[in-house]
Amino acid sequence: MALLPIITAPDRRLKKVAIPIEDVDDEVRCLMDSMLETMYAAPGVGLAAPQVGDLRRVIVVDVARAGTDPTPICLANPEVIATSDDVSVFEEGCLSLPEQFANVKRPKSVCVRYRDYENKICEQEMDGFLATCVQHEIDHLNGVLFVDHISSLKRSMLLRKLTKIKKSAAHARA
Ligand code: NI
Secondary structure (H helix, E strand, O other), X not given: OOOOOOOOOOOHHHHOOOEOOOOOOHHXXXXXXXXXXXXXXXXXXXEEHHHHOOOEOEEEEOOOOOOOOOOOEEEEEEEEEEEOOOEEEEEEOOOOOOOOOEEEEEEOEEEEEEEOOOOOEEEEEEEHHHHHHHXXXXXXXXXXOHHHHOOHHHHHHHHHHHXXXXXXXXXXXX
């Protein structure tokens, strides 16, 4: 396992469509382990492989509350196969858009098909915050960020702020 550097926006790699994996083998499990370690260290509740520069369809999530036992879920080739008509709104953030938050509306529950850590094909009903989180991470596999779901005015405001933060960080390092 290893801590992986997280790519922050704006970055072209975050806009790419990731490719499916064949099987969850030891190499993919190793990526999943490192992604979980990176996510917990950040700390965050979800991470997609493109955020660490790996353009394969792999995501990890853990929405357990602080102070309770961890409940990591690793998903390869995740696909939303059904969505509820009901929607819910959560304030979302993203490890690739540090310190930026916005309310995003998504289906309240979803059924997701994926390959798990053992390479088994699973179908799981998800609801509430877990459903939101998994939809947010699947978006990353399609080059979509949560800011793509908000008004273009708010989006350009957030992205301008991020560009500024990135520039001043680069100056600080120079
Ligand atoms: Ni994100």
